[in-house]
Amino acid sequence: MDILVLHSSRFGHTTSIAGRVAEHLQQAGHHCDLGPLERNTMVDPQQHGAVVVGASVRYGHFTRAVWHFARRNAERLSGMPSAFFGVNLVATKPGKDQVDTNAYTRKFLERTPWEPTLREVFAGELDYPAYNPVDRFLIQQIMSRTGKPTDSSVHEVYTDWERVDRFSRDFAKVVARGYACGDVGTD
Numbered sequence: 203m204d205i206l207v208l209h210s211s212r213f214g215h216t217t218s219i220a221g222r223v224a225e226h227l228q229q230a231g232h233h234c235d236l237g238p239l240e241r242n243t244m245v246d247p248q249q250h251g252a253v254v255v256g257a258s259v260r261y262g263h264f265t266r267a268v269w270h271f272a273r274r275n276a277e278r279l280s281g282m283p284s285a286f287f288g289v290n291l292v293a294t295k296p297g298k299d300q301v302d303t304n305a306y307t308r309k310f311l312e313r314t315p316w317e318p319t320l321r322e323v324f325a326g327e328l329d330y331p332a333y334n335p336v337d338r339f340l341i342q343q344i345m346s347r348t349g350k351p352t353d354s355s356v357h358e359v360y361t362d363w364e365r366v367d368r369f370s371r372d373f374a375k376v377v378a379r380g381y382a383c384g385d386v387g388t389d
């Protein structure tokens with residue numbers, strides 16, 4: 203099957219996770235088109251039989267493009283296997299690392315008409331050297347509240363890659379079974 207794997211990423215970490223998901227799906231025998239999610243991205247069911255979207259949080263929100271995409275494509279997506287994963291640093295905290303307990307991801311899924319077959323949240327990356335001074339300062343404030351590093355030389359990846367691989371395997375099963383809307387068991 204041809205699978206569209208989209209990423210909404212500011213510093214490239216969500217792109218890396220999406221790349222790893224695409225690699226897995228390719229190993230499972232699918233062809234993947236990997237690319238950025240943009241404001242006008244539309245799903246073409248003639249071209250793709252399944253869709254994965256990954257998006258990072260910046261100052262409390264997924265980008266508008268992600269919301270637009272979910273609203274405009276909800277109907278098309280409801281007829282095919284689809285998956286969404288959110289990426290953020292709050293998900294580094296135990297108790298805020300599940301779809302239902304990670305407020306950004308839960309609210310997004312509650313407020314869009316798209317009902318992805320599979321949903322996940324991953325802890326992201328902290329990369330102070332890559333940030334401009336204002337972003338660095340503000341992220342340091344957020345990190346100090348959660349007991350995470352505030353030293354501006356820190357570059358740390360908190361993503362559990364095993365969990366990414368599990369998500370990829372689960373989505374390969376969803377695709378194989380042709381599941382569309384709603385939660386599914388992926389034994």
Ligand SMILES: Cc1cc2nc3c(=O)[nH]c(=O)nc-3n(C[C@H](O)[C@H](O)[C@H](O)COP(=O)(O)O)c2cc1C
Binds near residue numbers: 215259260
């Ligand atoms: C400017 C900025 C703002 C951020 N705001 C939040 C936030 O509000 N909540 C959160 O949990 N993580 C926040 N993060 C963390 C990012 O979601 C995390 O670093 C993620 O890995 C970024 O992925 P990306 O490189 O694909 O954009 C922020 C990061 C940056 C650089």
